[in-house]
Amino acid sequence: MAISQGILLLIVILLVPMAAAATVVGLGGGAEEQHAECLPTSCSKHDSPEIRFPFRLKGRHPKNCGYPGFDLSCTPLSKYPALELPFSVSVFVKNINYTSQTILISDPNGCFPRQHPNLSASPFQFLTNYNYHNFTFINCSQIITYYSIDWSEIDCLSDQSHKVYVVRSDSSPLISCTKMYNISLPDYTYRYDYNTFFFYWLDNNTFGVPLNWNKPICRDCEAKRKYCRLKNNNSSSSNSQLLNGLTECFDKPKRPPMGASTKRKIAGAVLGPTLLVVVVTAIYHVYRSNKMKKADQVKIDKFLEDYKALKPSRYSYADIKKITNQFEDKVGQGGYGIVYKGKLSNDVYVAVKILNNVKGNGDEFINEVQTMGRIHHINVVRLVGYCADGFRRALLYEFLPNNSLEKFISSNQEKHSLGWEKLHDIALGIAKGIEYLHLGCDQRILHFDIKPHNVLLDNKFNPKISDFGLAKLCSKEQSAVSMTAARGTVGYIAPEVFSRNFGNVSYKSDVYSFGMLLLDMVGGRQNTVTQNTSECYFPEWIYKHLDQGEDLGMQIEKDGDAKIIRKLTIVGLWCIQWYPVDRPSMKVVVQMLEGDGDTLTVPHSPFASTNPMPTRGTTSGRTFNSELEVISES
Structure with missing residues (x-):
């Protein structure tokens, strides 16, 4: 930096006098240029x-x-x-x-x-x-409706209270009019x-x-x-x-002949500005260099300030009220509490979840802060901060403007507005987020509550998994986890979470929930459908139609939609196999969704109703008890 400033100073010292002298020579001229x-x-x-x-x-x-x-x-x-x-x-x-x-x-x-x-x-x-005619401008207090062709109203001088006319001076005056002035106009109009x-x-x-x-x-x-x-x-x-x-x-004026003096003037006129340009360019180079370094420093400072916000920070309840502007903008509500939209001091918008003060809230709060504090993935919502001020507890997440996936799959109109190709991208993003939870952290994270409500969408409809209140941590080598009671949402809970007759609780429980989520995306959360006047479970209904090669009855708008629907359905059915060992891992699920889908095969039926045995049956060579016993395991 010091060297460039020294070079700049030397250039200025040498070139400015030369540029000034050359400019003077170029601008000089004789008496013939005085005009x-x-x-x-x-x-x-x-x-x-x-x-x-x-x-x-x-x-x-x-x-x-x-x-x-x-x-x-x-x-x-x-x-x-x-x-x-x-x-x-x-x-x-x-x-x-x-x-x-x-x-x-x-x-x-x-x-x-x-x-x-x-x-x-x-x-x-x-x-x-030209010959001239005499005209008079008159001001009248009322509109004249009976004047001759020699009268003409002057609109731009008139208003509602009076009218101005121009008339031939030899016209008869009117009582209601006042003469303004006379003019003589030539007859060249x-x-x-x-x-x-x-x-x-x-x-x-x-x-x-x-x-x-x-x-x-x-x-x-x-x-x-x-x-x-x-x-x-x-x-x-x-x-x-x-x-x-x-x-x-x-x-x-004419162009003078190019003599010796003219050539000197041209040379001076060219050289002077050229040297000035060199000086200005050098000054600009140093100025731009300084400006870029200052801009880099500002960029680094801003990054470090924003990076502090990436790590979950602790806020007081007074901070929470300030961030939410006294809880002004409510964006959601559930059994856990109320969600408000807020804004941090660095113009980062956040969703502030105010937790209810109910039994078990403390465990869920600790669980979510502990779990999400170590997660950094594009398909997992980021925990910005938390509040534990006395009995008041709150969680601050990055704000996602498009709400949850449930909003878009519960309504056919909303689902079709996204299109099947976008729904496929959303499904793949969720799968990658779950795969990260299972394999990407130091410890394996089991979510236990994968469902459309807990998948949020950003402004580009990229999915982000949220709500880790029921999550559990375990080592990657651990094949099963102990659980004192069933956890999750009915309709998405894996069978082994209810009964160990199906196997141990593991990361395959999240695979089951993801499979139900995929079928929800395909069928719009149709828990039952009418088929020949009888009601049946939607996943079982869609399996029968897919297995028998029948039309699934989904709305097709573009070429390739049917292929996407079939892929999502087959992957979903593989994920909801009753026995965990029959379900693929999330890594395999991602590979299945990323493939073209032509090589996917329909799995065997995962539903008990496919076997008429009232108490015991077989699925893929395994026996199971159709009367599930709910057990508690420590």
Whole structure:
């Protein structure tokens, strides 16, 4: 950094004097360039009149380039230059004819009669080679409905309380009207429009009010194809000298021959700016380098600040009230408590779950904080913080705006709005999240409550597993876990959680719950369906139709939907096998969902009703007791 600053200082010391000298050489000129600053210009490239003596453009031409009263200025309101006249008269100049010394003007506000009485004080007047007619402007307190064709209402001067008319001066006066002023107008009008006054057809097919000027006289120079200027004109001339001066003609500027001095000027004009560009580039390089380093530091500081938020932080109950703005935005409610939307100080939105103060709440709270504090996966919701302030307890999660998966699979309309391809991606994301819980952490995490309500969707509908209140930790080498009581949600609980007749409780219990979730996604949580007027269990119904090659009755909208439905159904049926040993691991489930589905085979029936034996039956060579005994195991 110090080296680059030293180099920059050396460049500035060496090049600035050279650049300044070269620029001076390039800008130097002889007496033949004294009028270069008065060269013609315009306000825009299209349809704007050329501006030169006796007119001058403010901001571009010095005062000695124009004649008093002929100052023009560009405005963003129009492509035409504005002419400021005495008594605050302002008009747009649409055309300038230097040969006839005529200008064509228009009123910016579309009400030229308002400015006409003050026009006599300007150096411009109506054209003199026409016959004039006398007109009178009158102010009437009521609407005149019986006036002749010589009367015309001036809308822009009238209002609800009075009307202004222009009439021929020889018309009979009315008692209810008051004379305002007389004017004489030339008989050159193309048509009458008394609000914009008279529109006149001039060259360039432009309408406007034509005016001319008598002084200074430049028409002779224009006839000779030369430019006009005041004699002895310079920047120090006073207004009286300008007004009394005479004009002279001079040749239009031409490109001078390229002699030695001209070449030096060109070289100076090129070299000077080039050296300046080098200096500016060097300065910019150092400035940009400093700015990038500062931006990097800000980025690092922000990352470290946000990284602190990645680790679950402890908040007081007062913090919770501030984060939720006094519990203003309620987004959900369940048996566990109420969920509010909140915002942290670094503009990170969170979902704040206020836990009910009920029996067992303490164990679930400790379980969820302990479990989720070690989880970092794209398909698992992140625990931002927690509150344990006396008997008040709360959990803060990242906020996911699209609510739970249950909302989208319980309604056919919502499910079809996502499409089967997106539902497949959601199923694959959930499977990868469960696989991470089983294999990706130091200890295996068993969720025990996989269901659509506990799968949240972010703004891009990426699934995230939530609610670890019932989770258990065990080593990866441990094949089974002890459990004192069944846990989970009815309809998603694996058979072995109820009865050890089916085997030991293990990570395969989450596989069963995931299989039921897949079938929910396919069937929209239809627990029963009507088939030949008899009611049957939906997973069993869908197995029979799939096994017999019958249509599943799902709505197909795009090519490939049927293939996705069949894949989800087969994977779901593999996952809900009654015996844990018959279920695939989540790693295999992910591979099945990632495959094309053509090689998947339908598993054997996992349902007791497929065997008519009332007490004992066989499934895949294994015996089981159809009258399940619920046992408690420590």
